[in-house]
Amino acid sequence: MAPGRKGRIIRRTIVIALVVAASLTMEITGFLATPGELRREVSWTTLHAIVPLVFAACAGVAWAIGPSRLPARLMVIFPLVWIPLSFLRVIEHVAWLWPFVYGVHLWWAVLTGILVLLYPRGRLIDGVDRWIAGIALVTSVGYLLGVLLLGQPSAAVCDCTVNPYLVADAPGVFAIIDVGYRAIGVLLAIVIAVRLLVRWVRGSVPARTVAFLMPIALIAWVITLAIQAAAYASGGADLVLDTVSLVAIASIPVSFVAGIAHARNMRARVADLMRITREGADRGLWAESLARTLRDASVRVYWWDEERAGYADASGEPLDDSPAARRSDHGLLPVSSPTGMPIAVIRHDRVLTDNMRLLDGVSSALRLSVDNGRLRSEIERTLEQVRQSRARILEAGDEARRRIERDLHDGAQQHLVSLGMRLRLAANQARDRGVEPLGVELDGTILMLNQALKELRELAHGIHPSLLSSGGLALAVPELAGRCPVPVEIDVQAEGRLPEVVESTAYFVVSEALANVAKHAQATRGWVRAVLVDGELELVVRDNGVGGASADGSGMLGIADRVDAVGGRFRLDSEPGAGTTITIRIPLGRFTST
């Protein structure tokens, strides 16, 4: 929790308590200051006192969950301007103060109207809203000025001292301002009510069901306001109408808070859908979650089937796209990928069509889900292609080495051997003819040739050990171990021949590992074991040397790469002082045996 949160809550609680206290003080002192015969009924006064309490309470909630702070601030200011006319009697002799209080005693209505305009997003959405709010504010300031310069309430309201700011005693003009201000207020309230109604009618069913209070409250208030304005002009009051008006006003912040709470809930459910999407839900679960999110059990998701070039649901039932089905009370929401490829069609209750924001969220989630899945499978496919091509490159490399060795064997080596033979014949002939020096010369040439043959033999063996081709691991590994300067114990139990690429990989691993044993391990013994376990070749090369081999060394990396390329696993255990053990496992299933 943020450190400031607790302090903020305390601060807000104090502010709310202060405005509530101020409001109740005005209410009670006003009630007590009014002479008994002029007092309103206790029940009405109580109700009047409760209205700001409701606003203050809703301010607390709106502060916690609202989309912005403005509505909560308006609600918390409301109790301060919810000034009962009776309060004027308390300050009727404070000449400098009462004109100001009288001038703002109707501002609560402006706050309420703006609050309604802010619903549900917490800000003014378009220019019309801003115009309405601007007109309301300007006329309110004008009214305050009018009161200051011209105002003098009737004796029925208060026994006020003379307005010190009065510039002219013109009760007629003031009455026009007084009535005109209220008339503009009523007009604006009607406009706001109409806008709200339009929005409400266009809203989605779930939104409407929860937020129906707001328009009703507003309409009730507008009607009572209009009647009251008329009654004010004619100078009368009706208890029932007044009571309805108070209830209507009190229900506005409640509607506001209920509305944003509902929207929050809806967002939370779309967020749930996103979460499910991110976790890679299957299609059945996704459709189920969607139905829950939309509160529409009849929701069906039809996925695009590339093969059939049509939409079908998870159970394979195709989408009924006939005109008759289209005319039903279901709406169809097609969702396609950013590149325009069809993904799915969501069949939903037609009333949901109204809530485009919700459906937008839903289709985004679906798009994300499918894109995720598509990317995942694409990556997997690419990775598999890379694996296969790497294995193919490896096999091609092995094959090339085999071919080079064979070419050397059948070509250069044979030719050189033949050449040696002919040189021998030539040397013999030279001796037969008594040219001994030539014979000696040719003998030397033959020796050099045989040395060259020996080197060529080593080279060819290094390129590809012919013994591996002809005898497999069972012959090639002992031969390899025999070349290692460290004594190596061998246990090759691989019966029969393994796939060529597996044999050459294993041979490479043993060769590299034994080279490490000879060069770095400082070992006195080595062990090579090859066994077939569960359709895999398990090869273990171990030594009793100093250990501490790094998997990042070029030799180890080479082993790991080779093994990885054939889909095998590589493991290095080389604790310092505990020798080195290289374990590899290569599955045989994916290769065709030779």
Next chain:
Amino acid sequence: METPERPLRVAIADDALLLREGIAKVLADGGLEVVASVGTGVELLEVAARGGLDAAVLDIRMPPSYRDEGIVALEEMRAQGSTIGVLLLSMYATPEYALRVMGAGSGTGYLLKERVSEPQTLVRAVETVASGGSVVDPEVVEQLVQRTRADDPLSRLTERERSVLELMAQGYSNGGIAQTLFLGLKTVETHVRSILQKLDLEESPEHHRRVLAVLTLLGAR
């Protein structure tokens, strides 16, 4: 043993025509009669089945798979009861092959191909296997001796005994060893007894078994 008047009748199998002809010429010059010259092990088996052969010289790597067709042909001949001398030629000196060749029975030999440039060696090898003896290329023995093993029994041998052992592994008889090392036969026999004792080997009445035992010991150290 054949009578000295009649030259040894030899068949050659090698898929390289050039070498095949060269070998035939070397053997002919050495006083042997080359009666057949073929390209595969299967063809050689057919020639051998017709009888009348004293020895065969085979390449190990031949069609169709270029692996160990020569040795397979040898094992096939022995399985059919043929006892003619068989000399295997190989481009590589592979101890594992030498052991397999010796294991096929007496009258077998294993030489590097480049020995064809030493006509006497080749001719003598053919004569040796034809008379039931054993021949192993010195390079094979060298490789085996160079192999390092923990607790090496060879360390118990003297320098001279080591030389004798290497010749034993190449298939030399006691007489041959005496001749090669310029020693008396008795001395060689003493050395051989000492070697067999030190290496815990038994003297076998069959010569090729002695070669096989020595090679196996060298390979298995």
